Amino acid sequence: MDEADLLSAARDTLDDAYVPYSEYPVGAAIETASGEVYVGCNIENANYSNSLHAEEVAIGEAIKEGHREFERLVVTSAERDAVTPCGMCRQTLAEFCDDEMPVLCDTGDDFERYTLGELIPDTITPEMLGK
Template sequence: MNNDPLVQAAIDVRLRAYAPYSRFPVGAAVETADGRIFAGCNVENAAYPEGTCAEAGAIAAMVARGGRQIHRVVVCGGTDAPCTPCGGCRQKIREFAAPETPVSMVSAGGTVLLVRTLADLLPDSFGPDSLT
């Protein structure tokens, strides 16, 4: 068991992913500035483009509970290689997170494999502040 509740949330939710086609379950968890944690897993669909990513699920759970600002992100892909967010999820995270927000990729056991800021993952991003 990992000592970081955010990491543990991503590990735990990964076990509930619905990935019958890729057989690649992913869990993600986001933490708000006030310490609340929201988790999501990938949910695949026979019509492939209609599935949802773990990060999108975690963000949707956060928004549904009134959260609007992501402080940290953890993604658990379950292998010994880092599972980085896809391009679409990087943009979804950017909607609610600052460029300096840390994004950690962990193994199924909670070992931190890679940590990047959102700016590292999505340089020169377009975010809400771009519209002001």
């Protein structure tokens, strides 16, 4: 799948976001090593800490289906403001993705491009825990 298709998949989820408090819909699409794409949108909760982020919804769906290796992630918002994954989502991604995995953040006309390692250097890894 090319970047434009992955971006389109992420943008398509924006209408499904449940964001009555922030009114800030976010969508994500993650591509597995086998080329399958899983999408997610943010789902807010009145206490905020129970809210689900688009990236964790997307990777959660992929994990549920047995995927453990990923090629790249696209994140978008209705604002097209190059939103990046938050720290919690970065740590979740780091559990399954290597430091070189591309993270593409939608600017509207293009992407801000990062690697996961740039976004979360020196992350906690399973190896650090002796696993």
